[in-house]
Amino acid sequence: MRIRNWMKARVAPTVDPTKKVDHHRAQGCVTTDDYFLCECGGVTKNKAHDISCHLTKVHNKNSAYQMCQFKGRLWTCADCRKVQGNFHSFLAHYRRCPHQFRGDSSNLRQQNDPHRPTSTLQREFQRWVQRGKSSRFQLISTIRC
Numbered sequence: 001m002r003i004r005n006w007m008k009a010r011v012a013p014t015v016d017p018t019k020k021v022d023h024h025r026a027q028g029c030v031t032t033d034d035y036f037l038c039e040c041g042g043v044t045k046n047k048a049h050d051i052s053c054h055l056t057k058v059h060n061k062n063s064a065y066q067m068c069q070f071k072g073r074l075w076t077c078a079d080c081r082k083v084q085g086n087f088h089s090f091l092a093h094y095r096r097c098p099h100q101f102r103g104d105s106s107n108l109r110q111q112n113d114p115h116r117p118t119s120t121l122q123r124e125f126q127r128w129v130q131r132g133k134s135s136r137f138q139l140i141s142t143i144r145c
Helices: 047-057 065-067 087-095 106-114 119-144
Strands: 028-030 035-038 043-044
Touching: 043 047, 043 087, 047 065, 087 106
Parallel strands: none
Antiparallel strands: 028 035, 035 043
16 A cells, blocks of 8 residues: 555655666655655655645645645535535535436636635634624623723
8 A cells, every 4th residue: 555645654655776766856755666755745656746746736836736735724615514624625525416417517616716805714703703802801801890
């Protein structure tokens, strides 16, 4: 079974110092079974295309992948109110029973995006701010008494 993060592996991968990394911007090393080990812990094949995909997806600050994986967003299912931590988990949930969603997911992303103005996340944040204001008022009034 292939590992996803070599830093978390039970058995450390064997590095071959004679092999070269097949990408000019990549920093890391190559294993004896010809896998590239990135400094971030990522593991991919030692092919220029695979390493380029890894660099774009993981190390680019503006990548769509990272935006979807960001854990600060909560994706809520409109049908069953189940909450997912990222869009890919939300889409996987929506494709399973009982929803049986098939096809293009761009419309689904727009409908359930937590950063649109009418988002439940926005409402929850506003409620949290209001609770904080009322508790600060209560705290100030008890200190003055």
